[in-house]
Amino acid sequence: MLDPCAHCEEMMQPYVDGVLTEAERDEAEAHLAGCSYCARRYRFEEELRHFVKISAVAPMDASLKQKLAALRTPLE
């Protein structure tokens, strides 16, 4: 048997993805309620997902936009 925090770590991704069964979710939440070590890491995971989602790359150059528009079929 894994130690409870290692088990909780394994459940973190499916928990955040919302794909655990109800029983598994209850089990994770029961552990999280009494374990600030894991609870902090779960909160961090959610923030990290958001941080990655908004990760900025510079927007495309206007010149690329013009090149794309130039690929259009010319109107007759």
Place this chain on the structure above:
Amino acid sequence: MSETGSETPRRLAQEARDRVRFEEEALALADQVYRVARHLVGSKEEAEDLVQETYARAFRSWRSFTPGTNLRAWLLRILTNLNIDRGRRKQRTPDTQPLEEGDYFLYNRLEESTGDSTNDEERVVERLSQDDVVTALSAVPHDFRDVIVLVDIGDFSYADAAQILDIPIGTVMSRLHRGRRILKREMAEAATG
């Protein structure tokens, strides 16, 4: 089917209008397509080439798009296929090494690096920079990166990602799971050296 003399020009005019509309809708998505491309490939120049090839192909084969279906997914399927075709797989070494680092690894490393365990997790995420994400993603092997970029950045469902990449949903999920761990390892590297 026989056509009267006046139907053909009318049909051609309709087709021209459909095509113009398709092209306009596709171009309106260019920023989003570029953003995905920029995360998928290593450099800005490569991303620009890839987006141009994608639009060139999309405009040529616009008739194969079914109106009313997801145009963004259709464009990104072209893009990911082109990206796979263009021998990007120089480093075609899928990451099959056992991964030592689990899902808590990045948090633990960030916490250690400041020796601060007062643990305000708001401040822990603030130790990362947006550049760290971009640098770390470029170090994730392609098969994993494709899935992360589509699902976690592009907001596609598992089913859409599976269709775009032409792999089973189960593979999307397993690559995503492993890919996120690899990404965390690379982010820890980028953020704490």
